[in-house]
Amino acid sequence: MGPHFTLLCAALAGCLLPAEECVICDPSVVLALKSLEKDYLPGHLDAKHHKAMMERVEKAVKDFQELSLNEDTYMGVVDEATLQKGSWSLLKDLKRITDSDVKGDLFVKELFWMLHLQKETFATYVARFQKEAYCPNKCGVMLQTLIWCKNCKKEVHACRKSYDCGERNVEVPQMEDMILDCELNWHQASEGLTDYSFYRVWGNNTETLVSKGKEPTLTKSMVGPEDAGRYRCELGSVNSSPATVINFRVTVLPERIEEEKPSPNIVTSGEATTESSNTLQPLKPEKMLKGRLLGLLIWGSLALITGITFAIFCRRRVIDFIKSSLFGLGSGVAEQPQVPKEKATDSRHQ
Numbered sequence: 001m002g003p004h005f006t007l008l009c010a011a012l013a014g015c016l017l018p019a020e021e022c023v024i025c026d027p028s029v030v031l032a033l034k035s036l037e038k039d040y041l042p043g044h045l046d047a048k049h050h051k052a053m054m055e056r057v058e059k060a061v062k063d064f065q066e067l068s069l070n071e072d073t074y075m076g077v078v079d080e081a082t083l084q085k086g087s088w089s090l091l092k093d094l095k096r097i098t099d100s101d102v103k104g105d106l107f108v109k110e111l112f113w114m115l116h117l118q119k120e121t122f123a124t125y126v127a128r129f130q131k132e133a134y135c136p137n138k139c140g141v142m143l144q145t146l147i148w149c150k151n152c153k154k155e156v157h158a159c160r161k162s163y164d165c166g167e168r169n170v171e172v173p174q175m176e177d178m179i180l181d182c183e184l185n186w187h188q189a190s191e192g193l194t195d196y197s198f199y200r201v202w203g204n205n206t207e208t209l210v211s212k213g214k215e216p217t218l219t220k221s222m223v224g225p226e227d228a229g230r231y232r233c234e235l236g237s238v239n240s241s242p243a244t245v246i247n248f249r250v251t252v253l254p255e256r257i258e259e260e261k262p263s264p265n266i267v268t269s270g271e272a273t274t275e276s277s278n279t280l281q282p283l284k285p286e287k288m289l290k291g292r293l294l295g296l297l298i299w300g301s302l303a304l305i306t307g308i309t310f311a312i313f314c315r316r317r318v319i320d321f322i323k324s325s326l327f328g329l330g331s332g333v334a335e336q337p338q339v340p341k342e343k344a345t346d347s348r349h350q
Contacts, residue, residue, distance in 0.1 A: 022078050022082075022083055022086070022126075022147060022149040022152075023083070023086055023087050023090055023122070024152070025083060025147055025149065025152035026083055026084070026087040028087055028091060029087050029090065029091065032091055032094055036094070036098070040098050043103075044101070044102070044103040044104070044107055074123075074126050074127070074130060075130060075134065076148065076149055076150060077134070077146040077147060077148055077149065077157070078126060078129055078146065078147050078149065079129060079133055079134075079144070079145070079146055079147065080145070080147065080154075081129075081133075082125050082126060082128075082129040082133070083147055085125050086118075086121070086122040086125050086126075089118060089121055089122070090118050090122070093114045093117070093118060094111075094114070096114075097110050097111060097114060134146075135157075135159030136159075136185075136186050136189070137159055137161055137184070137186045137190075138161065138165075139161045139162050139163070139164065139165040139166070139184075139244065140161055140162075140163060140165055140184070140235070140242075140243050140244035140245075141158055141159065141160050141161065141163070141237065141239070141241065141242075141243050141244075142158075142159040142161075142186055142189075142190045142243070143156050143157070143158055143159075143190050143191040143192040143193075143237065143238075143243075144156070144157050144159055144189070144190065144191070145157070145191060156191060156192070158239075163241070163242060163243075163244065163245050164245055164247075165184065165244050165245060165246045166246065166247070167246075167247040167248070167249060168246065168247070168248050168249070169248075169249050169251070170248055170249065170250045170251070171250075171251045171253055172223055172250065172251075172252060172253065173252075173253045173254065173255055173256040174223060174224060174225065174252055174253065174254060174255040174256075175222050175223070175224070175255050176222070176223065176256070177219060177220065177221045177222070177223070178218075178219070178220040178221075178223045178227060178250060179217055179218070179219050180198065180217060180218040180219075180231055180233065180248050180250075181216060181217050182196050182198070182216045182217065182218075182233035182235065182244075182246050183196075183216035183217070184244060187216070187235070187243075187244075190243065192237050192238040192239070192243075193235060193236070193237055193238075193243055194235075194236035194237060194238065195212050195213055195214060195235075195236050196211075196212070196213065196214070196215060196216050196233060196234075196235055196236075197209060197211075197212045197233070197234045197235075197236065198210045198211045198212070198218040198231060198232070198233050199231065199232045199233075199234070200229065200230075200231055201229070201230040201231060201232050201247075202229075207232065210231070216235075218231070218233070223250075223252055224252065225252050227250065227252055228250050228251055228252040229249075229250060230247065230248065230249055230250070231247070231248040231249075231250060232245065232246070232247050232248070233245070233246045233247075233248070
């Protein structure tokens with residue numbers, strides 16, 4: 001296994017060189033390498049190869065910082081969060097290999113493949129940090145704690161941009177609250193920041209301090225025309241220069257007029273006018289269709305009631321007519337013309 005094992009170790013070192021350049025700065029990685037040498041190798045690799053194996057691994061891990069510098073992917077520094085993420089991923093895979101109890105050449109091959117994958121994973125972490133978290137400020141001066149992979153030193157780095165963060169136009173109606181917000185999204189992540197100072201800037205380029213403190217906002221209640229004008233916010237730092245400067249141009253609008261709406265349970269004299277004005281508004285097609293259908297239903301009901309009433313009336317008239325006709329004809333046939341008794345007697349005697 002001698003020559004073959006030496007070649008595998010050389011390949012392992014070649015894999016590590018361009019890979020996770022900062023993980024050796026994490027103390028947990030150093031402890032894991034020592035545990036690998038003292039606890040795992042004695043029972044899984046010949047003793048004569050232990051020293052060569054660990055020398056190559058340690059050298060390769062220390063040479064991680066030799067990754068070529070690139071403005072978009074790697075600048076030779078990382079933050080604490082990126083270092084911990086990469087170290088945790090490496091330690092997790094290393095534990096998986098040792099838990100598998102693999103030995104000899106197979107152990108070296110597994111380690112080699114694991115480090116190859118970890119190289120790509122950590123490169124992704126570093127590129128993301130470089131793009132999203134490295135000096136994220138677009139203006140001002142941000143103090144960011146970074147770890148230099150070359151010597152594992154942790155230092156505060158000044159991300160210097162223009163102090164002027166622009167001017168913001170603020171419009172507020174009269175008698176309402178004015179709120180000037182001076183906080184930027186990177187202020188919470190920056191170090192060495194002190195107080196927010198708000199100034200009122202006058203026409204002769206003089207200014208008056210309005211407030212100073214840890215709060216990033218200035219609030220003025222019930223503003224009037226005299227509150228319109230220019231304001232300036234300055235965020236201090238431990239250095240002599242400010243971290244950010246933001247200007248505000250405030251415009252006070254006319255007072256907002258809001259009509260009072262009566263409670264739905266209170267009847268006012270103006271409701272009739274409101275209702276009449278609402279009837280003049282154009283109806284929606286759905287409402288128009290419903291209205292027409294309701295009208296047709298009402299008129300149909302009226303016509304039906306009228307028809308039924310007329311039919312009943314006519315029926316009664318016909319029945320009365322028939323009754324009167326029948327009873328009149330019967331009396332004429334049955335009854336004979338009566339002759340007075342006296343005249344009947346005379347006729348008999350004659």
